[in-house]
Structures are given as structure tokens and as C-alpha cells.
Amino acid sequence: MIEDAAHGVNAFYKGKALGSLGGLGAFSFHETKNYISGQGGALCINADRFRERADYIRDRGTNRKQFTRGLVDKYTWVDVGSAFAPSELTCAFLLGQLEHLEVILEHRRAAWEFYRRRLGQLAAAGRLTLPVLPAHCASSYHLFHIVLRTADEREALRKHLLGSGVQAVSHYVPLHSSPMGRKLGCDARPLPVTEDISLRLLRLPLFTTITPEEQEYVCTCIEEYLDSHG
Numbered sequence: 001m002i003e004d005a006a007h008g009v010n011a012f013y014k015g016k017a018l019g020s021l022g023g024l025g026a027f028s029f030h031e032t033k034n035y036i037s038g039q040g041g042a043l044c045i046n047a048d049r050f051r052e053r054a055d056y057i058r059d060r061g062t063n064r065k066q067f068t069r070g071l072v073d074k075y076t077w078v079d080v081g082s083a084f085a086p087s088e089l090t091c092a093f094l095l096g097q098l099e100h101l102e103v104i105l106e107h108r109r110a111a112w113e114f115y116r117r118r119l120g121q122l123a124a125a126g127r128l129t130l131p132v133l134p135a136h137c138a139s140s141y142h143l144f145h146i147v148l149r150t151a152d153e154r155e156a157l158r159k160h161l162l163g164s165g166v167q168a169v170s171h172y173v174p175l176h177s178s179p180m181g182r183k184l185g186c187d188a189r190p191l192p193v194t195e196d197i198s199l200r201l202l203r204l205p206l207f208t209t210i211t212p213e214e215q216e217y218v219c220t221c222i223e224e225y226l227d228s229h230g
């Protein structure tokens with residue numbers, strides 16, 4: 001299993017770190033994530049049998065790592081690959097954040113809990129659905145979403161928020177309905193739940209430095225819209 005743990009850095013499932021569940025796990029440090037280096041990511045190699053080939057692929061398809069370790073007298077091309085290693089500057093930028101891993105997580109957790117608390121009444125009134133965190137999952141609090149009652153309501157609220165200066169976005173086009181998904185034959189079976197939720201889901205702004213005042217404004221805009229559109 002290759003685990004897409006792109007935004008799962010510092011998150012856990014039944015006590016096991018995401019990225020460690022499959023034979024290989026991939027993290028993203030893209031600028032939209034919790035811990036960023038602009039672009040790039042990390043590959044977690046959880047099974048020894050993948051280690052050697054991963055080194056080749058990272059190093060332009062060469063066995064250069066064996067050369068720098070003195071295991072071969074010159075390096076050569078042994079596999080496919082590219083220049084996947086991040087630069088020193090990129091690493092330094094990222095390290096500064098990894099040193100504050102828990103501080104960043106705590107800011108995001110507080111912001112996530114703020115939304116959940118503040119929107120609780122609307123959820124209790126059946127106007128929207130809030131995310132649920134099972135007890136055996138420790139979240140990275142990468143994103144916060146709400147689910148509206150209909151696709152039309154989601155679109156109308158999204159536009160209302162945009163008009164109020166709040167960028168809320170959908171997330172995502174279901175993969176099986178994308179051109180590549182169809183090309184790979186993934187549309188043979190309907191996925192009605194995925195299709196339904198993707199049309200009703202809205203992501204609210206969540207970033208490490210968001211303030212309670214900014215979140216209060218987002219929630220007030222949502223409340224005003226839903227109150228005036230019965």
C-alpha cells in the first residue's frame with residue numbers, strides 16, 4: 001500500500017503516525033499545507049525492500065549514494081529517476097517550522113475547535129453538518145469543512161461569502177469523475193455518496209495565523225446568510 005498522507009504530517013490513526021501505515025507513505029510540504037517548503041514533500045520508506053530503489057530514483061537514477069558511502073568506486077545510472085532532493089535553503093525553511101510542530105498544530109486545533117463550537121447551533125438546528133473526529137483519530141487539523149443541505153445552497157453561500165471577502169472553496173471534484181479517472185475506468189460503478197457530498201461541501205478559511213476575530217466574521221456571514229434564506 002502506498003499511503004497518500006500528503007496533509008497528514010503529525011496526525012495519528014489508532015496511535016500510529018500517518019505516513020507509517022503503508023509500505024510507502026508520502027507527505028506534502030506544498031504551500032497550502034500545515035508545514036511548508038513552497039513545493040516538495042517527503043517519502044516515508046516503511047519497508048526495507050524499497051530503500052535502495054528510492055535512493056536511485058531520488059538521485060537521478062544513479063547509485064551515487066553507494067559511491068559517497070565508498071561502496072562502489074564510481075557512480076553510474078542504474079534506474080529511472082530525477083533530481084528529487086530538496087535544496088539546503090528549502091530544508092532550512094522547512095526545519096524552522098518542524099521545530100515548532102506542536103505550536104503550529106495547537107494554533108490550528110484551536111481554530112478548528114472555534115469553528116466547531118461557534119457553528120454548533122446551526123448544526124443543532126439542522127442547517128448544516130459539521131465534521132466528526134472519531135476518538136481513535138488525532139487530526140492534523142489541516143482543513144475545516146461544513147456540509148450544506150443542497151448543492152444550490154452550497155453555491156449560493158460560497159458566492160455570498162466571496163462577496164463578503166471570505167474565500168470558501170469546494171473540495172474536490174471526485175477523482176472517479178475526472179478525465180483521468182474516467183480514462184482509468186473508475187466510473188464503472190457509481191459513487192453516489194461521494195458525488196452528493198462533493199456538491200454540498202464547503203471549506204472554510206483555516207490557516208495557522210487566523211485570528212478568532214476573523215473566524216467570528218466568517219461565522220457571522222454564514223449565520224446571516226442562512227438566517228435570511230430559511
Ligand SMILES: *Cc1c(COP(=O)(O)O)cnc(C)c1O
Binds near residue numbers: 027028030
Ligand atoms: C496536497 C495534497 C496532494 C498533493 O501534494 P503535492 O505536494 O502538491 O504533490 C495530494 N494528496 C492530498 C490528500 C493532498 O492533500
